[in-house]
Amino acid sequence: MPIYRCSIFFAFGAKSAHTFNVARLDSPDYQHLAAFRYLLRQFLRFSRDYLKKTANLNSEQYEALLAIKALSANGGVRIADLSERLQVRHHSAVNIVDRLVDRKLVRRQPGPRDRREKHLELTATGTHLLEKLAAVHRREIRRRSPEMIAALQRLRR
Helix, strand or coil, X not given: CCHHHHHHHHCCCCCCCCCXXXXXXXXXXXXXXXXXXXXXXXXXXXXXXXXXXXXXXCHHHHHXXXXXXXXXXXXXXXHHHHHHHHCCCHHHHHHHHHHHHHCCCEEEEECCCCCCCEEEEECHHHHHHHHHHHHHHHHHHHHHHHHHHHHHHHHHC
16 A cells, blocks of 8 residues: 555554544534635635636646655655655656646756656746745735634644
8 A cells, every 4th residue: 555545544543444543523523623624625725726827737736846846955856755745646646747847847857876767856937936836825824824723723622
């Protein structure tokens, strides 16, 4: 089972994907969970619409640009790294990167130790676009953060 799938189960003490050790929830717990997920969906809806309208990107392409930028300081980003970061299968990550390469937002470079291995990096165009998109996303998160923090605090009780 890929890391991104099993990590969810084992984080909650499950011995397999079918067994969970969780406490019972009461009505306020469900309300708090629903409220938090609603806030997440509102932000994700904003993001999806904004990315489509301003850059003709989907959410996974934007997340890929973010991940490449964030992880590149650690010595290069491979498709496997991106696949884990985006929580998608390898072939899906390849497809996302292919589309970003076609748009000249990302390029593949030979790895420093193994030239067969390809590392991903943003192009100047990709960097410029990401700077604009990330600034708007950060501003929107800051605007929404009081509500989201309050919802998380209710869930921690």
